[in-house]
Amino acid sequence: MKVKVSRKAHFNAAHRLYKKEWDDAKNTDIFGKCNNPNFHGHNYELIVSVTGEIDSETGFVMDMKELKDLIKQEIEDYLDHKNLNIEVEEFNNLNPTAENIAVIIWKRLRPHISSSNELEIVLFETPRNFVTFSG
Numbered sequence: 533m534k535v536k537v538s539r540k541a542h543f544n545a546a547h548r549l550y551k552k553e554w555d556d557a558k559n560t561d562i563f564g565k566c567n568n569p570n571f572h573g574h575n576y577e578l579i580v581s582v583t584g585e586i587d588s589e590t591g592f593v594m595d596m597k598e599l600k601d602l603i604k605q606e607i608e609d610y611l612d613h614k615n616l617n618i619e620v621e622e623f624n625n626l627n628p629t630a631e632n633i634a635v636i637i638w639k640r641l642r643p644h645i646s647s648s649n650e651l652e653i654v655l656f657e658t659p660r661n662f663v664t665f666s667g
């Protein structure tokens with residue numbers, strides 16, 4: 533019997549969506565206002581979910597305190613109040629779209645979650661735009 537436990541988190545970050553190989557006209561055509569060369573920001577809302585069997589001794593799938601500390605250490609401290617294009621090395625050559633940010637978050641958390649548990653990332657870039665990645 534598998535149960536999913538989830539923890540919400542939050543970070544603010546700036547980004548610009550563009551491809552350096554494309555000229556300004558094409559970047560504006562594809563990315564619109566998200567191609568603003570002066571960057572723009574989002575209040576990202578994150579839901580991290582871990583699915584697995586309930587431990588018969590603790591009653592936990594995973595200790596939520598442990599999950600909270602892990603998200604703070606690996607995600608909030610790493611991304612909060614950052615310019616993703618400039619300050620986060622994963623985005624040196626990768627567009628910081630919601631899809632790519634969700635994958636980076638998954639990759640940073642995965643090594644710290646028991647291999648017998650599944651990990652799912654839901655990332656809201658705006659109140660109405662969100663992406664889901666489960667590996």
Ligand SMILES: Nc1nc2c(c(=O)[nH]1)N=C([C@H](O)[C@H](O)COP(=O)(O)OP(=O)(O)OP(=O)(O)O)CN2
Pocket residue numbers: 549566628629630631657658659660661
């Ligand atoms: N597939 C994706 N499409 C878009 C992404 C993305 O990451 N993946 N990102 C953007 C922009 O960065 C931004 O998220 C869009 O902002 P905005 O248009 O303001 O967002 P909303 O549509 O939710 O705002 P409304 O107030 O509803 O207009 C664009 N596309």
Ligand SMILES: [Zn+2]
Pocket residue numbers: 547566572573574
């Ligand atoms: Zn944006």
